[in-house]
Amino acid sequence: MPGTDFLQLTMADAPARGLADWLADRLRAAIADGRLPLGSRLPASRVLAAELQVSRGVVTEAYQRLAEDGHVAGRGRAGTTVVATPITPPPNGNQPGERRRERLTVPAEPGFDIFDTMRAVPARLDLTPGVPDLGAFPRAAWLRAERAVLNDLTPAAFGYGHPAGTPGLRAAVVTWLARNRGIQADPEDVIVVAGVAQAISLVARVLQRDGITEMAVEDPGSLGSRQHLQHWGLRTPPITVDADGLRVDELRRVGSPAVMVTPAHQFPTGVVLEGERRRELMRWASEGGVIFEDDYDAEHRYDRPPVPALRAMLTDQVIYAGSVSKLLAPALRIGWVLAPPRYRDALVDAKRLADLGNAALPQLVIAHLMESGDLERRLRYARRRHRTRRDAMIGAISNHLPMATVHGAAAGLHLTITIDGLDDVALAADALAHGVKTQPLSWHSQQRRQTGLVLGYAARTPTEIAEAVAVLGDLVRGRIRVTRRGRPGSREPAGTAGTARRGRP
Structure with a gap:
C-alpha cells in the first residue's frame, strides 16, 4: 500500500470512504500530541497527494477542515502552517479513592474565587462565556505596531x-x-x-x-x-x-x-x-x-x-x-x-x-x-469567525437540545439556553464530569427565576462546539428520562424524551 514518511501515514490504515476525514483526523492527532508543533509546516498538497497516491482534492479538503477548525492557516508561499493546538482530553475518570473534584467546582452559591477555580479545572471542551478566540490574536500586527512605537519613542516616554x-x-x-x-x-x-x-x-x-x-x-x-x-x-x-x-x-x-x-x-x-x-x-x-x-x-x-x-x-x-x-x-x-x-x-x-x-x-x-486600521480589520475578521461559530452552536442546539430555548443569538460571544424544570447547577456539574465546561444561568441571578446554561462559542471550533452540545444533549435527555420515570403513573418509554416540543422539556 502507498504511504509516506510524513507521520508514517499509510493508506493501509485508511477507510474505503471518507479519506479526507481520515487524513484530517490523523493530522489533528499529530498536532495534539506534539508531532506537529506550533509553527511547523505541512507538506504541499500535491506532494502529499502524490506520496499517498490519492487525488490532490483529498489533501486539500483535509487541510481546509483543519483551517476551519483554526488549527492551521495558509501562509501563501510559506505554505500551510500549524497555528493552534487542539484541547487535550483529560485522563478518563478519577484515580481510585480520589474525590470527584469536578462536581465540587460547580456550587449553587459561588464564592468570590469561583472564576479562578473554574479556570483551573481542566476540560476537554471549554464553553466558558466571555472568552474571545485567543488563538486568533493578531500577533503579526501587534509586533509591527510594537516596532513602530519603539522606533518613535523618546527616552522620556519610559518614565x-x-x-x-x-x-x-x-x-x-x-x-x-x-x-x-x-x-x-x-x-x-x-x-x-x-x-x-x-x-x-x-x-x-x-x-x-x-x-x-x-x-x-x-x-x-x-x-x-x-x-x-x-x-x-x-x-x-x-x-x-x-x-x-x-x-x-x-x-x-x-x-x-x-x-x-x-x-x-x-x-x-x-x-x-x-x-x-x-x-x-x-x-x-x-x-x-x-x-x-x-x-x-x-x-x-x-x-x-x-x-x-x-x-x-x-x-x-x-x-x-x-x-x-x-x-x-x-x-x-x-x-x-x-x-x-x-x-x-x-x-x-x-x-x-x-x-x-x-x-x-x-x-x-x-x-x-x-x-x-488594524484593530478595525481585526474586528471585521472576528465577526465573520464568530458568526460561523455562533451558527454552528445554534445548529447543534437544534439537533441535540430541541427542548431548549435560545437567547441572545444576534450578537456577542455567547448564547444562553433555558430549559424548564432542570437543575442547571447539577447539569453543569454533570457536563464538567464529561469534559464540557459551562456556567449555570442561576449563578447570574439573585432572584432565581430561570434555569439554563450560558454557553460561550467564540473560543471553540465548529467541530468542538458540535461535540460539546451533543454531550449536553445526552445529559439533558438522561435527566428528562429519569424525571419522567419517577412520576406516579408515568408509562412514557425512555426513548421518547427527545421528542419534547421546543421550549418545554
Whole structure:
C-alpha cells in the first residue's frame, strides 16, 4: 500500500470512504500530541497527494477542515502552517479513592474565587462565556505596531506617565468610540484602566465618597460584576430584566441612586435595551440617577444593526466603560472609563492611588492598532469567525437540545439556553464530569427565576462546539428520562424524551 514518511501515514490504515476525514483526523492527532508543533509546516498538497497516491482534492479538503477548525492557516508561499493546538482530553475518570473534584467546582452559591477555580479545572471542551478566540490574536500586527512605537519613542516616554493614561491612547479611544459607538468625547474625559473590573472598583469607591452606598444591577446579570461591587462595599439590589431589557419601573420602586447596565448586549440574556426603556432610563438619570454603562459585547453583532451607547445620548449622568478584552485578549488588561465632569477628577485620583496608571507601552501599541486600521480589520475578521461559530452552536442546539430555548443569538460571544424544570447547577456539574465546561444561568441571578446554561462559542471550533452540545444533549435527555420515570403513573418509554416540543422539556 502507498504511504509516506510524513507521520508514517499509510493508506493501509485508511477507510474505503471518507479519506479526507481520515487524513484530517490523523493530522489533528499529530498536532495534539506534539508531532506537529506550533509553527511547523505541512507538506504541499500535491506532494502529499502524490506520496499517498490519492487525488490532490483529498489533501486539500483535509487541510481546509483543519483551517476551519483554526488549527492551521495558509501562509501563501510559506505554505500551510500549524497555528493552534487542539484541547487535550483529560485522563478518563478519577484515580481510585480520589474525590470527584469536578462536581465540587460547580456550587449553587459561588464564592468570590469561583472564576479562578473554574479556570483551573481542566476540560476537554471549554464553553466558558466571555472568552474571545485567543488563538486568533493578531500577533503579526501587534509586533509591527510594537516596532513602530519603539522606533518613535523618546527616552522620556519610559518614565512615569499620567495616571489617566497616555495621551496617545486617550486620543485614539475617543476616535474609536466616535466611529464605532457614536460617542462624542474629549481625551480629557478618558481614563485608561486595567479592564472593566478595575473600572468597577474605581467607580464603587468614588460613588461611596459621594454618599452612594448601593448600585442596582440587572437580574439576571453578571455574577462577576456584582461580586466586584459587593467587595467594594456597595449593596446590589436586583432589577428584573425581561425581553425588553431592564425594568425601569422596578428601578424606580427600589429607589437606588445608581444602576449598572449592559444595554447593547445584556449579559447573560443577550437582550437589547428597547427604545422606550432607554428613554425611561434616561429620564430616570436626568432626575438625578447615575448610570454605569458597561458596553459589553457592543462591537460583536451579526444579525441586527448597531445600538447606540447610552453615553452617546446622555453625557453628564453616564459613566461609560469598555475594554479590549473581547476585541483582542483579556490578558492585556486595558480598558477605559469615560467619566462625567463631576466624577472625572475623583476617578483620576482613585486610579493614581490604585497603581499610578497602566503600563505605557501596551497603551501605545493599542493606540497604533486603532489609528492604523488594524484593530478595525481585526474586528471585521472576528465577526465573520464568530458568526460561523455562533451558527454552528445554534445548529447543534437544534439537533441535540430541541427542548431548549435560545437567547441572545444576534450578537456577542455567547448564547444562553433555558430549559424548564432542570437543575442547571447539577447539569453543569454533570457536563464538567464529561469534559464540557459551562456556567449555570442561576449563578447570574439573585432572584432565581430561570434555569439554563450560558454557553460561550467564540473560543471553540465548529467541530468542538458540535461535540460539546451533543454531550449536553445526552445529559439533558438522561435527566428528562429519569424525571419522567419517577412520576406516579408515568408509562412514557425512555426513548421518547427527545421528542419534547421546543421550549418545554
